[in-house]
Amino acid sequence: MSRNRTSVIYALRWDLTAVLVLIMLAGAYWWLKEPTLRLAGSDTISGSRPPDRAEGDILLLLPDSPSATASNFDELDCSYGWFNSLWQEYGSFATALTRDLSPEILAGRSVVIVPSRVARNMPTAGVRAIGDFAKRGGQVILEQPNDAWLAVAASTLTGKPRRAQHITSIEGLGVHGDLREQIAGIPLTGVLMPAPAAAPFPEGASIMDIDDQPGWAVTQVGEGWVHTLYFNLGCSVTALQQGLPTRDMVFGKDDKPEIHASLRRSQPDTTEFPVPYADLLERAVLQRLSVVRPIPRLWLYPGNYAGAMVMTHPAPDASRSGLALADAAHRAGASATVFMTADLFTSKDATFAESIGADVGLLWVRGKRRELVLETVGIGPLQPIANELDLNTQFTRVNIALPEARPLRVARVEESAWANDWSTTFQQLAAARLRLDSSFGPKGGTSWGYLFGTGFPFYPLDERGLPLPLVEQPYVMEGSGASPQRLESMLRGSAQGFHQSIVVSISSDIMRYDPAPGVLLTLRDAFTLAKKHNHWATSLGELLDFLAARRKSVLTSQWSAEERRLTITVNLLGTQSDRVAAEENPEKPKDATAGVAFPRVFDGEEVESVTLDQQDVPLKEIATTGSSTDRILIVPPGRHTIVVHYKSPAPAAALIAP
Numbered sequence: 244m245s246r247n248r249t250s251v252i253y254a255l256r257w258d259l260t261a262v263l264v265l266i267m268l269a270g271a272y273w274w275l276k277e278p279t280l281r282l283a284g285s286d287t288i289s290g291s292r293p294p295d296r297a298e299g300d301i302l303l304l305l306p307d308s309p310s311a312t313a314s315n316f317d318e319l320d321c322s323y324g325w326f327n328s329l330w331q332e333y334g335s336f337a338t339a340l341t342r343d344l345s346p347e348i349l350a351g352r353s354v355v356i357v358p359s360r361v362a363r364n365m366p367t368a369g370v371r372a373i374g375d376f377a378k379r380g381g382q383v384i385l386e387q388p389n390d391a392w393l394a395v396a397a398s399t400l401t402g403k404p405r406r407a408q409h410i411t412s413i414e415g416l417g418v419h420g421d422l423r424e425q426i427a428g429i430p431l432t433g434v435l436m437p438a439p440a441a442a443p444f445p446e447g448a449s450i451m452d453i454d455d456q457p458g459w460a461v462t463q464v465g466e467g468w469v470h471t472l473y474f475n476l477g478c479s480v481t482a483l484q485q486g487l488p489t490r491d492m493v494f495g496k497d498d499k500p501e502i503h504a505s506l507r508r509s510q511p512d513t514t515e516f517p518v519p520y521a522d523l524l525e526r527a528v529l530q531r532l533s534v535v536r537p538i539p540r541l542w543l544y545p546g547n548y549a550g551a552m553v554m555t556h557p558a559p560d561a562s563r564s565g566l567a568l569a570d571a572a573h574r575a576g577a578s579a580t581v582f583m584t585a586d587l588f589t590s591k592d593a594t595f596a597e598s599i600g601a602d603v604g605l606l607w608v609r610g611k612r613r614e615l616v617l618e619t620v621g622i623g624p625l626q627p628i629a630n631e632l633d634l635n636t637q638f639t640r641v642n643i644a645l646p647e648a649r650p651l652r653v654a655r656v657e658e659s660a661w662a663n664d665w666s667t668t669f670q671q672l673a674a675a676r677l678r679l680d681s682s683f684g685p686k687g688g689t690s691w692g693y694l695f696g697t698g699f700p701f702y703p704l705d706e707r708g709l710p711l712p713l714v715e716q717p718y719v720m721e722g723s724g725a726s727p728q729r730l731e732s733m734l735r736g737s738a739q740g741f742h743q744s745i746v747v748s749i750s751s752d753i754m755r756y757d758p759a760p761g762v763l764l765t766l767r768d769a770f771t772l773a774k775k776h777n778h779w780a781t782s783l784g785e786l787l788d789f790l791a792a793r794r795k796s797v798l799t800s801q802w803s804a805e806e807r808r809l810t811i812t813v814n815l816l817g818t819q820s821d822r823v824a825a826e827e828n829p830e831k832p833k834d835a836t837a838g839v840a841f842p843r844v845f846d847g848e849e850v851e852s853v854t855l856d857q858q859d860v861p862l863k864e865i866a867t868t869g870s871s872t873d874r875i876l877i878v879p880p881g882r883h884t885i886v887v888h889y890k891s892p893a894p895a896a897a898l899i900a901p
Contacts, residue, residue: 283633287670290709293326298797299337300353300538303329304361307342309707315494316478316487317433320708322358324477325386327484327701327710328525329356334541334837335798344369349376351799354532358477359387370395378465382532386472387436396462396471402437405454407474412452415444415461416527422740426527429520432482433475450531459528468535476528483521483696485703485715486683493664494706502609502660514690516719517732519741521696530872533842536802537809537887540873541793542838543699543742544779545820547866547875550698550737551744552773552780554579554766555681555718556751557606557655559613562592564751568766569601577770577780580681581751582606582655585637586616593644602782604653605641605677607634611658638675653783655748656682666711669703673711679787681746684718688759691720691729698743700790714790716783718746722753726761727768734776740870744786745778781820785835788818793837807848811885813839815878836880838866840873841887848890850874855885 292305303325310320329336339348341361349355355373357365362385365373374395377383388396410427418426431453438457441447449457453474460471532538544551554572558565558581565581572579580602583592588603596603608616616637617629632640642651654672659682662668672680685694695717702710720729725747737743747769753762773780781789797814817836843849853860853876866875876885 283631285634285671286674288674290705290711295338299335301336302352303338303356306360307340312706320360321477321481323710324481325358331699332529334793354382356384362388377467380466382468384470404434404436407431407435408454411455415450425518429524431479433478436473438473480521484701501663516692516694519693519697537842537845539800539811539841542840542875545835546838546877548779549777550742552778553746555748557582558751562587570599573599575770578782580783585640588641590644602784607656609657609660611660634675653679666705669711673713678713681716688723691724718748721748723757723759725765727764731772738776738869785820789835792816792818807889809887814882815880817880838875839878840875843874845889848892851888851890853887
């Protein structure tokens, strides 16, 4: 029997072999049909201290060394939240480490800012030096000082710290109209230090009450003034801009972070954000400094533009459809930013983008609305492995197609899909040599506005509180959430007082997956509305270049109280822009250079005369901001001296006070 069985098997050996081969081929087919997917990791870098600047009316003191890595937001060192505020509002300011504090560092300053962590660790000699600076006429902002500062702050700390909740009074701030209600609605974050009761300024010391106690008090020390903040402004601004973690988000690091569409926002229970709360908070404090003496600044935009408007178009499925939208912007005399994917963007697309002046950015594909960007591995038709391309490789593939003169710098993360921790995604973007990301903003049609408290770029902080070498530029409306009515409302508010960068995101395939009539009307009317409200219709790349030149520019000033004369010295750097209109030759690129802004009124009196390099400038040629707080003088690139005289007050006028 065994011999017969062997004979049968032997006789069927080729049939059995064929069956086995068929089984193997079927298995290989199913294996190759669904190749093994290997997800990519991406390199990260940590934050670092920006280079110190020696010139500037305002000096920001920074910690000597980074803090320990925070495990939750309450532990975060927000000293560089002040860096963001000063960079946004003034452009030109000085920085120094605490250990470098000296009479030479303080010489010529008008204001010294001491963040909370610096105040807590300031040695006695430093406290004394800053106190002497105030006595000689300087202004000092102390954020949450400890007992070592009691003599300087001229205050006492009583009771226990508690959580800051609400602004309950701004009687001492002296603001009126809608601004009163807007400032009172600013959400605060962090600890509120105890402070003794005080009447509103000028009868008392309180400028702003928080939870029915002084949250910001001002005291005269010698000839100068000390502003004591009992709440943490740096952390409140950071929480608004970078977003508070939700319950699904890990604050620190996660070894295997999950990717989610939206894990942070400044105010989780609101859908409409018509007010940039982070900017209102920092401006309330910083603009108050000009009550003691006028403090000039570099304007936020080229010349006297009231703001900027940027149209952006993610193109997840087809490069040509994104470029078609950019071409429409070009024909309207403007520019747009198109975010391209590494697997679809070609050198031919790059040539066409260059011909229409389109700004090309990277759309970092995360597999949320479309397939991942993959590269298969195998021999010939056998490709059993599919590797996801990491961010650096995606960057390289888009960048290599672009002209050398216009390298890749800006990005958007597909569907705003963020790692569920505080800074990993930012660190990956920075490590890939990207310098601006525009992924923060409202999703869908029900949410719109300043979801992250600002329309202006800011530097994200890592868990040690150090800024990363890229900026986040939030957008304010997306897809079906866009409409001409909403856009004009935001442009009008920006022109009348907020002065923001209004970024709109409309995907190239929006009419296929989320059609809405407001989208087409917005595309039709956006640039007309921007011109109507004096907004710079630009691209993210041009905005980034302008802001870099603005930060490299230098502005200092001197004030003569007797002659009521403000002397401003500037060295302005500009960058060429195709979208800054040159009336004499619209086809010729013009330098995009920050205007020079100075207070419109000092001590109740307006500007009397202005000279630029010893030449009189008619006041009617000097623009006024929508909020009427500043005059803006257009100045060409280079070194200049501006002299501003303010009218003398009537003899019965009260003494100046902050």
